[in-house]
Amino acid sequence: MNLADITTVKSILSQPQKIVIVPHKNPDGDAMGACLGLCLFLKEMGQTAHVISPNDYPKFLKWMPGNDEVINFEWENQEAKKLLDEATVIFTLDFNELSRTGQMESVLKEREVDFIMIDHHQQPGDYAKVTYSDVSMSSTCEMVYNFIGYLGYVDSITSDIATNLYTGIMTDTGSFKYRSTSSNTHRVVADLIDKGADNMEIHQQVFDTNSPSRLHLLGVALSNMVILPEYKTAYITLTQAELDQHDFKKGDTEGFVNYGLTLEGIIFALIFIENKDEGIIKISLRSVGDFSVNQFAREHFSGGGHDNAAGGKSDLPMKETIERFNEILKTYKSELNP
Numbered sequence: 001m002n003l004a005d006i007t008t009v010k011s012i013l014s015q016p017q018k019i020v021i022v023p024h025k026n027p028d029g030d031a032m033g034a035c036l037g038l039c040l041f042l043k044e045m046g047q048t049a050h051v052i053s054p055n056d057y058p059k060f061l062k063w064m065p066g067n068d069e070v071i072n073f074e075w076e077n078q079e080a081k082k083l084l085d086e087a088t089v090i091f092t093l094d095f096n097e098l099s100r101t102g103q104m105e106s107v108l109k110e111r112e113v114d115f116i117m118i119d120h121h122q123q124p125g126d127y128a129k130v131t132y133s134d135v136s137m138s139s140t141c142e143m144v145y146n147f148i149g150y151l152g153y154v155d156s157i158t159s160d161i162a163t164n165l166y167t168g169i170m171t172d173t174g175s176f177k178y179r180s181t182s183s184n185t186h187r188v189v190a191d192l193i194d195k196g197a198d199n200m201e202i203h204q205q206v207f208d209t210n211s212p213s214r215l216h217l218l219g220v221a222l223s224n225m226v227i228l229p230e231y232k233t234a235y236i237t238l239t240q241a242e243l244d245q246h247d248f249k250k251g252d253t254e255g256f257v258n259y260g261l262t263l264e265g266i267i268f269a270l271i272f273i274e275n276k277d278e279g280i281i282k283i284s285l286r287s288v289g290d291f292s293v294n295q296f297a298r299e300h301f302s303g304g305g306h307d308n309a310a311g312g313k314s315d316l317p318m319k320e321t322i323e324r325f326n327e328i329l330k331t332y333k334s335e336l337n338p
């Protein structure tokens, strides 16, 4: 964030504001951690602040400090719209195009108030008065920590704020192992532990609350995996019927896509998950090294994200989606075999 932006934010926050904080649709640990961490910080500053999520999120995030006050735009639509109507400032966290909020997009577009974006995805849109965008960052939570620092309030980070920010950094870095994890990420995390984030407890809350049905679904996913050594690619499919048979709950497939990358020689992994309600196949893409899944998702599957982790969708049925994917993959043979 440059000096002019810091001055702008300081000036905005020097007045009492009615603030709404929004994560992307299907928020993950980073999106929720950033929103809840920032919300608790703004309340510490004496501001009025609310988190409105476009839709529901996984149970393994519902223990986070401040979670009970999150408003779900789908389920509490009137209350959410009222807060958005009254808002004087809107923060958008962990995304950079309003379309990433799904149904909320049209409401957000109408609001003529100051937007502040904090985000680490590529190619940010230009809707915000203040755009704090940095694709080199491990997570939006690391940026929220920096943001609080730029305002001069690192000492005001409470253990609840620290817990939220730690959670998001942990989930977005694959527990501090992805390429974007810097020495500075570790310095931030160390300070968050000093400020009261209980690292062992947070890991347990997020990763050790499996249900038997989720583990059985993982078994199905792994046996469905198709490995294409000539393309250094592995992909998983899960149909709606398979999800239904295993009592699928939001978040149950989190992390499944990464198993493909644990195979020796595989650098591109995907999971295709059927969603009959939305009439789409949701796709998660991961890579190691220089192959950009952000570009792949953007060009072929109406998506985007980061170089090594992206998402997208297909409007075709599963069989046709996979056929189309296999055709597209042929054109990447040399890129995947540099």
Ligand code: 5GP
Binding pocket: 024, 094, 283, 284, 285, 302, 303, 304, 305, 306, 309, 310, 311, 312, 313
């Ligand atoms: P995931 O595969 O875990 O859903 O998402 C991986 C990354 O890609 C995340 O950073 C997420 O924000 C981004 N992402 C997921 N789905 C989409 C999408 O449909 N469009 C865009 N632009 N980004 C996405």
Ligand code: MN
Binding pocket: 030, 031, 094, 120, 139, 140, 172
């Ligand atoms: Mn993120």
